[in-house]
Amino acid sequence: MKAPLFLSRTLPLTALATLALTACSEPPPPVDNAPPMAGDPIATRAVKIGTEGPSLPACSSISRVQDGGTEVYWAPGETRVVKARLAGGTRVSVCEATEDDTWFGIVFSAPGTDPDMCGITRAVRNEREYQGPCRWGWIKGGTVRLGA
Template structure:
């Protein structure tokens, strides 16, 4: 007696075996997407203690400007763009200084209104009224 596989089952088996033999694409080959980010992490202020300003330094964005992202390492969705020469408050950095968490005023708004030049009692997420986000290291002149 000869056994034959049903045609739909045979097709499914062959397709699944073919899929297993294909290598996965490299992670850095992911296409850029727009819209909501895959990850978000608010910028922390007051991480240097209650006796120092909420954000450690004011820096100037280098010529050419920079993109602002939702989280360190998350480059799929741009949150905002900051023009070259604009001032930002650097509030925190990743351990390798590859990313800076910044607070910045929108054009026409006094950066002093951001409230990060004075101490805060406890470290916390920045809640406004200015904008916040993450920029790549090397896109600002620190202390500039």
């Protein structure tokens, strides 16, 4: 028995609409992202690379997050909104520090991606804000093992 004409025409349209809605849905955030919090950060300050001069790597230290992990913030001293959470042992590049070393500006790769793609191991001509492709943020001093 053949399907009624209206069913044979609407079924492909229904399948197409379902496929389109599925393609538009947002993927879940990476596992290291912090849960959404109310409000925007009060301050945002991009991490600078090349602070040690043009003859050294863009970021001075490859380090590991201390056991217990750490939270990544949008700016030094800004603790209202967490940008990401990093697990203990996560590899990060320390690119700058506040004068009193209470905050470190870091660059880190997304889970499952190659940290070498961040482009911070080569020298840059002038100090500048990090533009990607990896993630960046600020962590409290004492939450990384420097040079580990």
